[in-house]
Amino acid sequence: MGDVRRDGQEAQDGQDRQGGQGGQDAGREHDGLAPGEREAVATELLAESERLRLEIDAAEEAEAQLRADCALDAADAGAENVSREQLRDRSAEAQVRLDRTVAALGRLREGTFGLCTDCSRPLGRERLLAVPTAALCLACRRRREAAAGSHSRGGG
Ligand SMILES: [Zn+2]
Numbered sequence: 298m299g300d301v302r303r304d305g306q307e308a309q310d311g312q313d314r315q316g317g318q319g320g321q322d323a324g325r326e327h328d329g330l331a332p333g334e335r336e337a338v339a340t341e342l343l344a345e346s347e348r349l350r351l352e353i354d355a356a357e358e359a360e361a362q363l364r365a366d367c368a369l370d371a372a373d374a375g376a377e378n379v380s381r382e383q384l385r386d387r388s389a390e391a392q393v394r395l396d397r398t399v400a401a402l403g404r405l406r407e408g409t410f411g412l413c414t415d416c417s418r419p420l421g422r423e424r425l426l427a428v429p430t431a432a433l434c435l436a437c438r439r440r441r442e443a444a445a446g447s448h449s450r451g452g453g
Pocket residue numbers: 413414415416417418433434435436437438
């Protein structure tokens with residue numbers, strides 16, 4: 298039983314994925330981006346997701362470090378707590394952006410990039426170039442913001 302076998306090996310026995318990889322869908326994009334532009338957006342999104350992962354890791358590491366320090370040095374806990382909260386906020390914010398970035402990459406792969414996830418209308422080339430992670434058209438975004446704003450006001 299010395300063999301190291303990975304469960305993933307079984308997957309290789311599976312049949313080839315069906316469906317054509319014809320790649321003739323090039324004319325069907327909804328995003329209005331030129332192929333080069335879409336590639337640039339994809340590259341940017343990938344780089345952004347890497348950067349955010351590192352940022353989250355760093356923030357969590359620093360936070361864990363501070364927690365350890367706090368345990369040793371209870372007297373300074375008050376001061377430390379502030380930066381721990383800041384670190385947690387930063388990591389949470391980065392996580393939200395990472396989720397958006399990963400979702401945008403997924404839409405690129407599925408071919409739904411550039412469509413509003415609510416009403417499926419095209420977001421428009423300029424908006425995509427300005428905000429590649431945008432998932433909602435402006436109308437839907439405003440509607441959501443209005444709903445969220447009236448729901449909970451004065452949150453942090
Ligand atoms: Zn919409």
